[in-house]
Amino acid sequence: MRKSCLPITLLAAVGLAFTALHSYGQTAPKPGENPILRDVFTADPAPLVYKDKVYLYVGHDEAKEGQMFNMNDWRCYSSTDMKHWTPHGSVMNVRDFTWATKDAWASQVVARNGKFYFYAAVQEGAPANAKAIGVAVSDSPTGPFVDARGSALISDKTTPGPNGWDDIDPTVFVDDDGTAWLAWGNPNCYLAKLKPNMTELDGPIQRIEVPNYTEGPWLHKRGNLYYFTYAAFAHQGMSEKMCYATAPKVTGPWTYQGILTDQAKNSYTIHPGVIEFKKQWYFFYHNATLTLPSGESGALGRRSVCVEYLYYNPDGTIQPITQTVAGVSVPPKPSASRAAASATPVPTATGLSVVQNIQPRPAQWPGAPLLSTMADPATTALDNISFNHDKGAASFGQTFQVKTDCKLTRIDLFGGDGFGTDAKQPVTLALYDLGSQANPAYTPGTNLFGAGKGLSVAYTPQPAGLLQFDFAGSNQVALQAGHTYAFELQGIEKAAPLFWRVSRQEAYPAGGAYFNRQPLLLGDKRGYDFALAVYATAGLK
Secondary structure (H helix, E strand, C coil), X not given: CCCCCCCHHHHCCCCHHHHHHHCCCXXXXXXXXXXXXXXXXXXXXXXXEECCXXXXXXXXXXXXXXXXXXXXXXXXXXXXXXXXXXXXXXXXXXXXXXXEEECCCCEEEEEECCEEEEEEEEEECCCCCCEEEEEEEECCCCCCCEECXXXXXXXXXXXXXXXXXXXXXXXXXXXXXXXXXXXECCCCCEEEEECCCCCCECCCCEECCCCCEEEEEEEEEECCEEEEEEEECXXXXXXXXXXXXXXXXXXXXXXXXXXXXXXXXXXXXXXXXXXXXXXXXXXXXXXXXXXXXXXXXXCCCCCEEEEEEECECCCCCECCCCCCCCCCCCCCCCCCCCCCCCCCCCCCCXXXXXXXXXXXXXXXXXXXXXXXXXXXXXXXXXXXXXCCCCCCCCEEEEEXXXXXXXXXXXXEEEEECCCCCCCCCCCEEEEEEEECCCCCCCCCCCCCCHHHCCEEXXXXXXXXXXXEEEECHHHCCEECCCCEEEEEEECCCCCCCCEEEEECCCCCCCCCEEECCEECEECCEECCCECEEEEEEECCC
């Protein structure tokens, strides 16, 4: 049964005094203050502008202490002024998809051909038993929505891989020419065209390659520029932040524009929604700051939806967004250009050239390396490591052994992402001759690069791909047959300028992955080998 359509400010009146003491430090909230929805815990906001209203679709989380998420239905709210929100109750239950078993996760509704199409992530039952995306349809933006297919639009077999959770967080964007695009995924972002019926894919699945991607994609367009906003950094060992990229076409190429807003208060997840309404742009997200009148407070699953004004610079970039309590209860500021903060760059050292993102998701190493730690880095090396791993370290690296005398010319590694290098997050390359050391840990001698000082690296964030280090002059080190060498990235503990990918199984018996010169651990298990290829010419001269 649907709830009556009363403004949330009235529904929240009961127990308001209690709530006011515990909700993000607020007294009686003003209309438009964050969180904007206060009757239940809500997450993963997906706004839709239709005629003169904004319809906001959210997941409803009922998680109790000790639960991660407990989400069974999706709710809808509407507003004509972005300050007062009318609840329309539950618009669909996860079990309305008869092939689904649980988890009413992130969703989005789009209007098309006089109907409203609802895309949602759920848990598909046997035999898949994995996350999937369903599509439902309604004649009204407030539902009820009914399954439009009777089966998953996207299932685990659509995007086969090692993770059962990769098919989540759908977002749909209808371009000016009427073409509809579906994007989704964690830890990869997939992109596919939809047929005009909005319930079938139309063509092959592509990938959107951007740095630090985790989940929660959102596509929108302003003028001739396309924007891709997404939750980032969880796979790099941090709470999610919001990043964005721009492109001349929805299929790319995408230019990374950096962090849009930092992590949400009390929540390691964040999820975007971007709209223009009455000539003003808005950014939706969630945090975990709400306390309900019942006394339940925000937590991992018990999140609450918020909104901020969004402003563009004259060049089309978006001004960084500060998360506030005031939200949209205050008037928007006049749009003004905001110069990005500039960091002090670190140049690449003489005797080294760096080429980034040679090949995204490499299935093999280019050319003919002297040796490699694995044949298929994209499939074998699945985990990201930087100086912020575990308790932090000043170095991480890979050992390898050469069988013939040769001269080092190049090293490739499979990596990327991160914040980039600057004076506060430098990266230096090191190479050590370990001779015949066979201990689990190793003790380095003299750095063979840069006359003992190493080689500084300039790096800007790139999607995960091949990083190529070409050596010249004295840095073309002589490698001796039978010797073991350690190639390291050195930097500042807890920093994350870039990430190197490591395998979860033995890939290279003649060496291994190290962290602070100790065998690398991934939780309580060993991280076996970093994805590395060594190129050399024959002989020592």
